[in-house]
Amino acid sequence: MDCNTPKISILLPNLNNISFLEERIDSIFAQTFTDWELLIVDGYSDDGSWEYFRKYEDCPKIQLYQEERKGVYAAWNSLIGKAQGEYIYIATSDDTMYPECLRLSLEALESNPKIYVCSMALDIIDDKSKIIPHCWESRAGVSFYKKYWKTTHIRNGIAEFFLHLALGTPHASITGLLIRKSLFEKTGQFQTDVGPIADREWEMTCCLFTDIICLPMKLATWRMRENQATESLAPLERLDLFNKSCNRLLSHHRSTIEKVCGHVVHDLSSICNLENGYYRSRMVIANTKFTKMQKVSLLSKLFFRFPAEVSCEVILRLLGLNYMNMRMKNEAKQLIKKYHLKTPVQF
Numbered sequence: 001m002d003c004n005t006p007k008i009s010i011l012l013p014n015l016n017n018i019s020f021l022e023e024r025i026d027s028i029f030a031q032t033f034t035d036w037e038l039l040i041v042d043g044y045s046d047d048g049s050w051e052y053f054r055k056y057e058d059c060p061k062i063q064l065y066q067e068e069r070k071g072v073y074a075a076w077n078s079l080i081g082k083a084q085g086e087y088i089y090i091a092t093s094d095d096t097m098y099p100e101c102l103r104l105s106l107e108a109l110e111s112n113p114k115i116y117v118c119s120m121a122l123d124i125i126d127d128k129s130k131i132i133p134h135c136w137e138s139r140a141g142v143s144f145y146k147k148y149w150k151t152t153h154i155r156n157g158i159a160e161f162f163l164h165l166a167l168g169t170p171h172a173s174i175t176g177l178l179i180r181k182s183l184f185e186k187t188g189q190f191q192t193d194v195g196p197i198a199d200r201e202w203e204m205t206c207c208l209f210t211d212i213i214c215l216p217m218k219l220a221t222w223r224m225r226e227n228q229a230t231e232s233l234a235p236l237e238r239l240d241l242f243n244k245s246c247n248r249l250l251s252h253h254r255s256t257i258e259k260v261c262g263h264v265v266h267d268l269s270s271i272c273n274l275e276n277g278y279y280r281s282r283m284v285i286a287n288t289k290f291t292k293m294q295k296v297s298l299l300s301k302l303f304f305r306f307p308a309e310v311s312c313e314v315i316l317r318l319l320g321l322n323y324m325n326m327r328m329k330n331e332a333k334q335l336i337k338k339y340h341l342k343t344p345v346q347f
Helices: 018-029 049-056 072-082 101-110 157-167 183-187 195-207 235-261 277-286 292-305 307-318 323-339
Strands: 008-014 036-042 062-066 087-090 117-125 153-155 177-180 212-223
Touching (some): 008 018, 036 049, 036 072, 049 062, 101 117, 101 177, 101 212, 153 157, 157 195, 157 235, 157 323, 177 183, 183 195, 195 235, 235 277, 277 292
Parallel strands (some): 008 036, 008 087, 036 062, 117 212
Antiparallel strands (some): 087 177, 153 212
16 A cells, blocks of 8 residues: 555445535544545535535645535545545534544554454534434443443444344444455445435445444534434334345345344344334334324324224323334344354453
């Protein structure tokens, strides 16, 4: 590698996020690890973003591009193709990172050369950059690993692949990952036909090729706000797109998946019971287009099909407990037991 080649390529796609750009850029310049390049692609924003970026056009560490709007994942793919670094960090334009983010995640991967992904704990923030207490910890994919998040640990990639089916992504956001660029040679780039499910599909794919080292320190943030692209889909639409991703994953990696299962797999939803029956029906009702009265009517009909589950959910919600999260975690435990999946290794 050329001595002038940066160690880490930070990729920053943007479309009309001017109100968050100063905080985003400042958090990059505040990094204690400084051997990085910053590649910015703007989708011809009309809110002043490009004019803001142009003040950095003479900075040797920053490269600026404008490209046609083809979606955020197309922008990620474009920047990956331009990146010169050995490692990739995707810095979504409305999120931030803490000063030790790059240094500590890089040290973790440099110390474990056979691992291609480092995952870190996150703070979830609002549109005013205020931390939302316990929001990250309460997500099903995070809280399932509660005892492991107390220390650095390594997760078996194959086990993580299967647990994605029950828990959703355990990483919450791409901003919590540092990735060896060479991993994209194995996984391919991000799909552009499944909307906000694309990063989950890529994460599942990468789990078939690498274990994941996880750091318990909160090193980056993920912003939750109104009109957020990743939260724009109704639950059922999201589930349908995820099934599309699962079908593609199965067609590309059938032998690996069936070797773990020990039997023929016709579709990934058959592995995880959450994709069927009550869960899917509940996702329909969760669709925000329904009024409260319509939801009550639909829940009443659902009661006649799944009386035990509806009753259980109502009781647990009255007690302040999230039934669906509990059900997801239980399904994950069943997958671990059924397929003898490896649990994380703690340091």
